[in-house]
Amino acid sequence: MRLTPAYVVSNGELTRDLRVEWREKFDDVDQVCGLYVRSGLLRPHHDPARVRKILSNSNAFVTAFAAKELVGFARGLSDQAHISYLADLAVDPLFQRAGLGRLLVQHFLAGVGDEVSVVVHAATGASGFYTKVGFELWENVFRRTRLL
Numbered sequence: 001m002r003l004t005p006a007y008v009v010s011n012g013e014l015t016r017d018l019r020v021e022w023r024e025k026f027d028d029v030d031q032v033c034g035l036y037v038r039s040g041l042l043r044p045h046h047d048p049a050r051v052r053k054i055l056s057n058s059n060a061f062v063t064a065f066a067a068k069e070l071v072g073f074a075r076g077l078s079d080q081a082h083i084s085y086l087a088d089l090a091v092d093p094l095f096q097r098a099g100l101g102r103l104l105v106q107h108f109l110a111g112v113g114d115e116v117s118v119v120v121h122a123a124t125g126a127s128g129f130y131t132k133v134g135f136e137l138w139e140n141v142f143r144r145t146r147l148l
């Protein structure tokens with residue numbers, strides 16, 4: 001599904017060719033690893049086989065391309081009927097604080113649909129962002145930390 005183009009500010013310039021799309025599949029490991037590194041999102045970018053598995057077992061994506069470069073990315077798992085997990089959200093530092101993170105979340109929510117609640121585990125320093133974009137902090141959410 002192609003969504004309407006967005007316009008964001010980067011380095012003080014309006015970027016007119018930003019393409020934001022909802023997808024049920026996305027498998028460009030190099031682009032995703034590059035954005036993991038640039039954004040500082042802690043994911044196993046040094047292990048492309050693991051990232052390939054991460055992408056192939058996910059079913060909810062929003063990509064933002066500026067020209068040929070991935071500059072914004074949301075990834076999650078959704079049953080499309082009741083619950084979703086927003087597992088990755090990353091914006092290239094050149095595009096941060098210009099509304100792109102909010103736009104990715106809006107398109108993710110639109111993609112998974114209104115019947116679905118969305119859970120996210122905020123990275124250190126990102127909790128304030130999720131409050132701004134409409135998420136509530138819940139006390140009774142649990143996790144078992146990965147072993148490897």
Ligand SMILES: CC(C)(COP(=O)(O)OP(=O)(O)OC[C@H]1O[C@@H](n2cnc3c(N)ncnc32)[C@H](O)[C@@H]1OP(=O)(O)O)[C@@H](O)C(=O)NCCC(=O)NCCS
Nearest residue numbers: 090091096097098099100101102122123125126128129132
């Ligand atoms: C967190 C992140 C996705 C936010 O993206 P962004 O494009 O900079 O966010 P936006 O510009 O859409 O910000 C939306 C609002 O949240 C605020 N905001 C952005 N980042 C914030 C943060 N880290 N803490 C508190 N508020 C934040 C903005 O000021 C804006 O507020 P406003 O509506 O009052 O103007 C981006 O900073 C990022 O990729 N960080 C590194 C990776 C990361 O931590 N990802 C989260 C994984 S859980």
